[in-house]
Amino acid sequence: MEKRVLFRSPWLPWVLLAPQVAVIGVFFFWPAGQALLQSFQVQDAFGMSTEWVGLDNFKALLADEAYLGSFKVTALFSLLVAGLGILISLALAVFADRIVRAAMVYKTFLIVPYAVAPAVAGVLWIFMFSPTLGVVAYALANLGIEWNYLLDSGHALTLIVMAAVWKQISYNFLFFLAGLQAIPKSLIEAAAIDGAGPWRRFWSIQFPLLSPTTFFLLVINMVYAFFDTFSIIDATTQGGPGQDTMILVYKVYNDGFKNGDLGGSAAQSVILMAIVIALTVVQFRYVEKKVQY
Amino acid sequence: MSRVRISLAVAAATLFTLSPAQAQTQVQWWHAMSGPLGEWVNDLAKEYNASQKDYVVIPTFKGTYGETLTAAMAAFRAGNAPDILQVYEVGTATMMAAKGAIKPVGEVMTMGGAKFDAKVYIPAVAGYYTAPNGQMLSLPFNSSTTVFWYNKDAFKAAGMDPNKAPQTWPEVVAAAAKLKASGHKCPFTTSWISWTQLESFSTWHNVLFASLNNGFGGTKARLAFDSPLHIRHFENLANMAKQGLFVYKGRDNKADVTFPSGECAMITGTSGLYSRVSKEAKFAYGTSTLPYYPDVPGAPQNTIIGGASLWVMAGKKPDTYKGVASFFKFLSRPEVQSASHKRTGYLPITTAAYELTDKSGFYKEHPGTDVAVTQMIRKTTDKSRGIRLGNFNQIRTIVDEETEQIWTGKKSAKEALQAAIKRGNEQLVRFQRANKG
Numbered sequence: 092m093e094k095r096v097l098f099r100s101p102w103l104p105w106v107l108l109a110p111q112v113a114v115i116g117v118f119f120f121w122p123a124g125q126a127l128l129q130s131f132q133v134q135d136a137f138g139m140s141t142e143w144v145g146l147d148n149f150k151a152l153l154a155d156e157a158y159l160g161s162f163k164v165t166a167l168f169s170l171l172v173a174g175l176g177i178l179i180s181l182a183l184a185v186f187a188d189r190i191v192r193a194a195m196v197y198k199t200f201l202i203v204p205y206a207v208a209p210a211v212a213g214v215l216w217i218f219m220f221s222p223t224l225g226v227v228a229y230a231l232a233n234l235g236i237e238w239n240y241l242l243d244s245g246h247a248l249t250l251i252v253m254a255a256v257w258k259q260i261s262y263n264f265l266f267f268l269a270g271l272q273a274i275p276k277s278l279i280e281a282a283a284i285d286g287a288g289p290w291r292r293f294w295s296i297q298f299p300l301l302s303p304t305t306f307f308l309l310v311i312n313m314v315y316a317f318f319d320t321f322s323i324i325d326a327t328t329q330g331g332p333g334q335d336t337m338i339l340v341y342k343v344y345n346d347g348f349k350n351g352d353l354g355g356s357a358a359q360s361v362i363l364m365a366i367v368i369a370l371t372v373v374q375f376r377y378v379e380k381k382v383q384y
Numbered sequence: 385m386s387r388v389r390i391s392l393a394v395a396a397a398t399l400f401t402l403s404p405a406q407a408q409t410q411v412q413w414w415h416a417m418s419g420p421l422g423e424w425v426n427d428l429a430k431e432y433n434a435s436q437k438d439y440v441v442i443p444t445f446k447g448t449y450g451e452t453l454t455a456a457m458a459a460f461r462a463g464n465a466p467d468i469l470q471v472y473e474v475g476t477a478t479m480m481a482a483k484g485a486i487k488p489v490g491e492v493m494t495m496g497g498a499k500f501d502a503k504v505y506i507p508a509v510a511g512y513y514t515a516p517n518g519q520m521l522s523l524p525f526n527s528s529t530t531v532f533w534y535n536k537d538a539f540k541a542a543g544m545d546p547n548k549a550p551q552t553w554p555e556v557v558a559a560a561a562k563l564k565a566s567g568h569k570c571p572f573t574t575s576w577i578s579w580t581q582l583e584s585f586s587t588w589h590n591v592l593f594a595s596l597n598n599g600f601g602g603t604k605a606r607l608a609f610d611s612p613l614h615i616r617h618f619e620n621l622a623n624m625a626k627q628g629l630f631v632y633k634g635r636d637n638k639a640d641v642t643f644p645s646g647e648c649a650m651i652t653g654t655s656g657l658y659s660r661v662s663k664e665a666k667f668a669y670g671t672s673t674l675p676y677y678p679d680v681p682g683a684p685q686n687t688i689i690g691g692a693s694l695w696v697m698a699g700k701k702p703d704t705y706k707g708v709a710s711f712f713k714f715l716s717r718p719e720v721q722s723a724s725h726k727r728t729g730y731l732p733i734t735t736a737a738y739e740l741t742d743k744s745g746f747y748k749e750h751p752g753t754d755v756a757v758t759q760m761i762r763k764t765t766d767k768s769r770g771i772r773l774g775n776f777n778q779i780r781t782i783v784d785e786e787t788e789q790i791w792t793g794k795k796s797a798k799e800a801l802q803a804a805i806k807r808g809n810e811q812l813v814r815f816q817r818a819n820k821g
């Protein structure tokens with residue numbers, strides 16, 4: 092007897108898919124299509140005249156040293172944010188997992204930053220590190236360290252990496268903690284009985300078993316560093332000094348919205364889209380092979 | 385069914401309650417004035433609305449100048465632009481090029497039956513917003529200019545005469561050195577690098593910032609601020625930075641706060657800083673004209689304006705334009721102008737308003753408040769009338785980015801200025817291309 096339920100209707104699957112397709116269509120394909128279209132045009136700010144210019148916007152971008160510099164900054168920034176964010180939150184999660192007393196308190200405090208809007212996070216960090224009115228900047232000056240992120244690009248990058256990592260630690264922490272708690276205690280106890288120390292147990296049991304989580308977080312953190320850090324940069328360095336913290340997504344905003352150059356900005360977002368798609372494909376094709384589910 | 389009926393009833397009720405207000409024509413006004421200046425804008429609208437019954441001006445705060453302009457561009461594309469839009473001087477060329485999007489103020493005033501006389505406005509202010517054919521395109525609203533502020537108490541502590549402001553750059557350097565010797569950590573800083581140290585600096589010394597009379601001659605203009613004088617000035621600033629005499633405090637108006645707080649003793653910035661300094665500074669302060677190089681013939685000439693003007697958007701109903709005209713007429717009245725000038729430190733935009741303020745004894749009671757005006761009302765030359773360049777906002781950012789490399793020591797003054805010109809000219813080419821018609 093046939094136990095499977097069969098739907099023979101040709102349109103039912105489409106109807107069931109429709110809401111998803113509609114959402115993706117409206118919020119992804121439509122804007123992406125528009126960006127693609129605009130990247131081949133030069134428009135005046137009010138959109139009254141449009142000229143098709145072929146690949147000119149892209150050519151202008153690739154000839155622009157500032158744009159190529161922005162790639163380097165973005166690569167460095169996203170590696171630092173993803174790398175540091177994952178490392179620190181993994182360490183915190185491992186410690187929080189071992190805590191017996193008042194664990195709830197620690198966990199709550201570690202999760203709180205996630206509730207802070209990125210723009211607010213930026214302002215918080217400005218209050219601490221602004222050379223004019225920052226508390227930390229003042230303390231550093233007393234220690235003889237001349238802190239000025241307005242002029243020192245190393246300081247500026249440090250500041251936005253700190254702010255971006257701090258903002259993302261909670262998210263990473265939650266996933267790592269959940270991952271750690273999903274590892275059966277019996278495995279760890281068995282290893283302990285066999286004489287493995289905490290470090291050994293972590294490397295040989297917990298870390299490999301966490302690899303799906305780590306991989307997931309790597310993808311998410313890269314995307315986060317590429318896109319969501321925008322408001323942190325807007326609130327702190329605004330791409331300066333020079334263009335030393337001008338990451339790609341901030342440049343898209345700066346050129347398109349602040350400066351009204353929609354064609355150039357659209358071309359940038361098309362390139363950015365291509366990069367993120369390529370990165371995600373690479374991560375899933377190659378990195379994922381090393382992941383044990 | 386019943387739910388539909390209820391919502392219909394609600395809709396009808398809303399319409400009914402709104403109907404008395406609909407007898408008046410609404411005029412939407414988008415602006416970028418926050419804090420005490422936002423209150424000033426709201427007060428102006430309130431005062432106007434109370435003065436007559438036919439029109440209601442509704443001011444809406446839309447963020448910074450840049451954000452307000454961007455919001456209006458997006459709204460125009462979507463077909464619901466405001467009636468009046470406040471645009472900063474940097475956006476002037478963009479607005480002028482957008483012929484189909486705006487309606488010249490001269491035309492609007494004529495439509496509204498108000499007699500419009502461009503001559504009543506202070507020439508340097510009105511000239512900035514006038515098209516090559518002599519038609520005034522937007523109404524100057526809050527105009528400021530670059531002035532020099534200094535801390536008299538700090539001057540006294542450094543053993544200098546507090547009533548003698550340094551007039552020239554060599555004097556500024558000497559004063560800064562004395563301030564530093566007396567233990568001051570930030571002798572001199574500046575807001576708006578491009579506006580104060582390049583744009584105003586150029587007109588003040590009667591040299592070109594860009595070709596074709598700083599862009600007044602058309603969109604083919606290209607940047608020209610790598611003259612020996614410009615390079616000399618930035619080398620001078622770089623040396624000051626190296627010796628700790630000039631301290632860079634960030635882009636735009638970020639440095640403003642350091643003057644009223646007492647951190648920096650001298651600053652070049654907007655005359656609009658007045659409302660803040662008079663409220664916050666806990667020391668004796670003074671204003672003076674911008675410093676200049678005494679060996680340059682023709683210096684000092686005049687400074688150029690900053691601030692914003694009001695643009696009228698195209699495609700509105702005749703009734704709306706009548707309302708706009710009536711409101712603009714109200715704004716141009718000398719007593720309204722004079723009150724605004726005293727309240728905000730922005731320039732009076734009509735000669736009558738300046739005279740009225742003078743007569744009231746305001747300048748005598750608040751010495752220094754007339755510096756900005758006297759800097760502006762001189763006769764302008766072709767080189768000093770103003771600056772009108774497309775994509776100017778980008779160019780200012782480029783200047784910020786490149787000059788920052790001077791203060792960090794990565795580039796020499798010459799290299800940075802030339803790089804800024806190269807990158808800035810690319811923006812001008814783009815603008816020329818997008819605005820052929």
